[in-house]
Amino acid sequence: MPKPAARPVTRDPEKKSKIILKAARKEFASAGFDGARVDRIAAKSKHSKGLIYHHFQSKDELFRSVLVQMYQELSEENKELFLEEFEPQAGVIRLIEHTFDYFANNPDFIILINAENLMKAQHLRKSEDVRKSFEPLRASLDALLKKGAQQGIFRPNVDSTELYISIVALGYFYLSNMHTLSVVFDKALGDEKAIAARKQHIKELVLGFLRNKEPDT
Amino acid sequence: MPKPAARPVTRDPEKKSKIILKAARKEFASAGFDGARVDRIAAKSKHSKGLIYHHFQSKDELFRSVLVQMYQELSEENKELFLEEFEPQAGVIRLIEHTFDYFANNPDFIILINAENLMKAQHLRKSEDVRKSFEPLRASLDALLKKGAQQGIFRPNVDSTELYISIVALGYFYLSNMHTLSVVFDKALGDEKAIAARKQHIKELVLGFLRNKEPDT
Amino acid sequence: MPKPAARPVTRDPEKKSKIILKAARKEFASAGFDGARVDRIAAKSKHSKGLIYHHFQSKDELFRSVLVQMYQELSEENKELFLEEFEPQAGVIRLIEHTFDYFANNPDFIILINAENLMKAQHLRKSEDVRKSFEPLRASLDALLKKGAQQGIFRPNVDSTELYISIVALGYFYLSNMHTLSVVFDKALGDEKAIAARKQHIKELVLGFLRNKEPDT
Amino acid sequence: MPKPAARPVTRDPEKKSKIILKAARKEFASAGFDGARVDRIAAKSKHSKGLIYHHFQSKDELFRSVLVQMYQELSEENKELFLEEFEPQAGVIRLIEHTFDYFANNPDFIILINAENLMKAQHLRKSEDVRKSFEPLRASLDALLKKGAQQGIFRPNVDSTELYISIVALGYFYLSNMHTLSVVFDKALGDEKAIAARKQHIKELVLGFLRNKEPDT
DNA sequence: CATGAATGAGCATTCATTCAT
DNA sequence: AATGAATGAATGCTCATTCAT
Numbered sequence: 086m087p088k089p090a091a092r093p094v095t096r097d098p099e100k101k102s103k104i105i106l107k108a109a110r111k112e113f114a115s116a117g118f119d120g121a122r123v124d125r126i127a128a129k130s131k132h133s134k135g136l137i138y139h140h141f142q143s144k145d146e147l148f149r150s151v152l153v154q155m156y157q158e159l160s161e162e163n164k165e166l167f168l169e170e171f172e173p174q175a176g177v178i179r180l181i182e183h184t185f186d187y188f189a190n191n192p193d194f195i196i197l198i199n200a201e202n203l204m205k206a207q208h209l210r211k212s213e214d215v216r217k218s219f220e221p222l223r224a225s226l227d228a229l230l231k232k233g234a235q236q237g238i239f240r241p242n243v244d245s246t247e248l249y250i251s252i253v254a255l256g257y258f259y260l261s262n263m264h265t266l267s268v269v270f271d272k273a274l275g276d277e278k279a280i281a282a283r284k285q286h287i288k289e290l291v292l293g294f295l296r297n298k299e300p301d302t
Numbered sequence: 303m304p305k306p307a308a309r310p311v312t313r314d315p316e317k318k319s320k321i322i323l324k325a326a327r328k329e330f331a332s333a334g335f336d337g338a339r340v341d342r343i344a345a346k347s348k349h350s351k352g353l354i355y356h357h358f359q360s361k362d363e364l365f366r367s368v369l370v371q372m373y374q375e376l377s378e379e380n381k382e383l384f385l386e387e388f389e390p391q392a393g394v395i396r397l398i399e400h401t402f403d404y405f406a407n408n409p410d411f412i413i414l415i416n417a418e419n420l421m422k423a424q425h426l427r428k429s430e431d432v433r434k435s436f437e438p439l440r441a442s443l444d445a446l447l448k449k450g451a452q453q454g455i456f457r458p459n460v461d462s463t464e465l466y467i468s469i470v471a472l473g474y475f476y477l478s479n480m481h482t483l484s485v486v487f488d489k490a491l492g493d494e495k496a497i498a499a500r501k502q503h504i505k506e507l508v509l510g511f512l513r514n515k516e517p518d519t
Numbered sequence: 520m521p522k523p524a525a526r527p528v529t530r531d532p533e534k535k536s537k538i539i540l541k542a543a544r545k546e547f548a549s550a551g552f553d554g555a556r557v558d559r560i561a562a563k564s565k566h567s568k569g570l571i572y573h574h575f576q577s578k579d580e581l582f583r584s585v586l587v588q589m590y591q592e593l594s595e596e597n598k599e600l601f602l603e604e605f606e607p608q609a610g611v612i613r614l615i616e617h618t619f620d621y622f623a624n625n626p627d628f629i630i631l632i633n634a635e636n637l638m639k640a641q642h643l644r645k646s647e648d649v650r651k652s653f654e655p656l657r658a659s660l661d662a663l664l665k666k667g668a669q670q671g672i673f674r675p676n677v678d679s680t681e682l683y684i685s686i687v688a689l690g691y692f693y694l695s696n697m698h699t700l701s702v703v704f705d706k707a708l709g710d711e712k713a714i715a716a717r718k719q720h721i722k723e724l725v726l727g728f729l730r731n732k733e734p735d736t
Numbered sequence: 737m738p739k740p741a742a743r744p745v746t747r748d749p750e751k752k753s754k755i756i757l758k759a760a761r762k763e764f765a766s767a768g769f770d771g772a773r774v775d776r777i778a779a780k781s782k783h784s785k786g787l788i789y790h791h792f793q794s795k796d797e798l799f800r801s802v803l804v805q806m807y808q809e810l811s812e813e814n815k816e817l818f819l820e821e822f823e824p825q826a827g828v829i830r831l832i833e834h835t836f837d838y839f840a841n842n843p844d845f846i847i848l849i850n851a852e853n854l855m856k857a858q859h860l861r862k863s864e865d866v867r868k869s870f871e872p873l874r875a876s877l878d879a880l881l882k883k884g885a886q887q888g889i890f891r892p893n894v895d896s897t898e899l900y901i902s903i904v905a906l907g908y909f910y911l912s913n914m915h916t917l918s919v920v921f922d923k924a925l926g927d928e929k930a931i932a933a934r935k936q937h938i939k940e941l942v943l944g945f946l947r948n949k950e951p952d953t
Numbered sequence: 954c955a956t957g958a959a960t961g962a963g964c965a966t967t968c969a970t971t972c973a974t
Numbered sequence: 975a976a977t978g979a980a981t982g983a984a985t986g987c988t989c990a991t992t993c994a995t
Binding site: 339340341351352355360361 | 967968969970971972
């Protein structure tokens with residue numbers, strides 16, 4: 086005998102919170118923090134402004150919740166990478182590709198992070214669960230770099246934090262600044278071909294660096 | 303005989319425009335476009351709001367003027383680099399250092415560019431004099447890369463646009479996202495030592511890549 | 520045999536009502552009617568807003584209940600005075616002291632009554648049980664005044680209602696307007712000494728008047 | 737040749753400020769501070785809310801301005817009393833009548849002062865020009881009391897501040913609490929006859945006290 | 954009886970822009 | 975050219991009250 090389908094409850098605060106959060110994410114991502122309008126979040130989520138303030142206490146708190154949620158999602162995704170199970174070079178390539186693709190597929194992320202940096206990370210600093218959230222990934226990359234150095238494939242003594250920031254930077258900046266770059270270089274950086282070329286360049290740059298074992302002069 | 307009306311020396315529209323522009327730059331840099339207040343620009347510049355609207359026609363136009371001015375300043379600075387006069391490796395190092403230092407010393411620039419990207423470069427697109435403004439620098443770098451390849455120092459066929467974007471990205475992203483990165487890596491990225499280390503890492507990364515002439519596998 | 524549903528002892532509506540009423544009194548007394556917040560009453564009483572609306576029907580009705588309760592308490596206290604049992608002068612002194620002390624010890628009362636007057640006594644007017652609630656006291660004072668006149672101690676023909684209002688006024692106004700008076704007289708009217716002096720002044724004023732049997736000129 | 741009538745200027749900030757102030761006074765007086773609505777003040781004054789905030793910076797500041805204006809008006813009126821020029825008894829009567837009439841004719845004053853006391857005089861305390869504003873009147877009354885004592889008409893050693901507070905209290909309280917008093921005494925205290933009787937009672941009370949030179953027992 | 958989610962009208966305040974002078 | 979008064983549409987937020995559970 087099948088369990089009767091759970092009657093769709095009208096009062097489902099958690100679900101409504103999620104819908105609001107999703108709408109907020111869209112709104113913040115389309116206009117930044119100051120440009121975002123609580124009214125529009127209410128309209129997008131089809132809930133009243135009052136409800137938004139009932140669940141979240143302020144626009145700031147709502148923004149913080151969106152940020153925390155996004156970082157948690159990214160952390161989840163990063164967990165699924167299983168970098169340790171790959172050979173050094175394959176692992177690094179995997180990380181580069183995944184990182185680039187993640188930002189390419191989540192343009193909201195970039196805008197929200199830029200907004201948070203404009204505000205000097207005041208929301209993130211209050212979010213204990215986000216602190217050190219990249220430590221696992223950094224440790225995995227570190228292991229990969231050490232293994233590569235032992236195998237004589239990679240140069241030794243590469244700082245994993247610096248390298249990870251570089252891997253992110255090379256994709257993030259391109260995507261984040263695509264609009265102004267397209268103007269000053271008078272070139273459409275947003276089309277598929279350009280993006281593929283960029284990805285390729287990043288891989289070559291990072292691996293070219295790692296695989297160069299000659300001492301610097 | 304009527305006294306000729308003494309032309310008041312203080313009435314110097316161009317000077318006032320510059321003062322307003324400077325105040326606007328500070329204000330936009332401290333809060334982004336939406337966060338900036340015309341009132342505060344008036345207060346900072348010690349001129350009336352009316353005058354601001356007299357010289358510039360709107361907040362958008364004022365922002366555009368600030369942007370154009372900043373890009374022109376950067377172009378001026380880049381002209382002074384004389385990259386062609388340097389040996390390939392020295393030239394690239396010079397470019398990397400100058401680029402990093404420029405952003406480090408002009409944090410306003412980063413915020414303004416981020417703001418403009420949030421608005422999809424709508425102001426810059428209207429500014430004909432900014433289009434292709436990086437072409438000279440790109441050409442210089444291109445020459446440097448070709449010379450380096452000919453000398454057997456650098457790998458061949460490196461795209462100068464991609465590489466320049468990478469050089470910018472590696473510094474810009476670090477400085478732009480310092481606040482959030484400091485939280486998620488639980489590390490003070492803003493102190494002098496960290497910044498020096500970052501600069502060193504960028505040089506190693508780019509040169510390690512350029513000087514690696516082995517074919518990729 | 521089914522267990523009889525244990526009636527939860529904590530479910531004691533009347534007790535809860537009293538707790539709510541007490542919290543409401545504090546809240547109304549600290550901010551007036553418009554400044555009072557139902558949310559804060561809920562928080563102070565540790566009960567839900569829903570319960571407040573279940574027992575009382577509206578903020579107005581809650582306010583009315585608080586008022587009625589306060590007037591009833593005052594009536595109770597006044598009953599305990601037994602003015603008739605005192606000699607005229609002693610009785611009047613007793614009334615003056617008790618009245619002053621009551622307001623001094625119940626500052627809430629003053630604020631609530633002021634709030635009700637701001638609203639033109641709209642709540643009190645609906646409260647039949649408060650009407651004429653001062654009649655017993657007035658009658659007692661009247662008897663006292665008559666007895667004093669007969670004994671040749673007090674001047675004759677003093678209106679007991681006017682005199683009672685005066686006795687209240689002389690203390691109430693001082694306590695109610697202490698804050699503004701302290702500013703315009705640049706003197707701390709709230710300290711113990713000043714209050715004792717006030718009380719003394721009131722006694723002298725009222726008794727000086729009553730005991731002056733010369734005709735006015 | 738007559739001066740041409742000053743062309744009624746559209747832009748007359750001071751006049752507009754006064755109109756706003758007048759509207760604010762009415763609104764605050766009809767609902768207290770919390771009950772007052774800036775929208776209604778705008779509507780009453782026929783000016784935009786923006787203008788109100790342009791001239792006054794906040795609802796609080798607007799309220800403060802209203803209070804200061806009212807106290808200044810009262811001070812002006814009190815200056816016109818010229819108490820020193822009267823014989824002691826006539827002077828005191830003049831003060832009592834004027835004080836009572838002032839409050840009776842300016843019911844707004846009472847509500848505003850009550851509102852300010854509810855807020856613990858926070859606005860008045862910031863208004864340096866109101867501090868000690870009753871000192872001249874107090875001094876005049878003091879002179880009157882001393883002269884009366886010397887002439888053997890008044891009792892000696894009466895504290896002028898206490899007496900002035902009493903004179904105010906006896907009228908103010910009656911007018912301020914008329915609504916609730918009317919209910920609890922079940923008597924219309926607001927009609928002309930009752931008010932005239934009250935005024936008479938106050939005069940008798942105060943003069944009866946002052947003219948009683950017997951020592952208290 | 955009791956909870957707290959949900960609403961919507963409303964509130965003080967802001968702000969880019971216009972305009973009279 | 976220059977000022978600052980003036981506007982009105984918004985903006986984030988509040989709050990008494992209702993209602994589903």
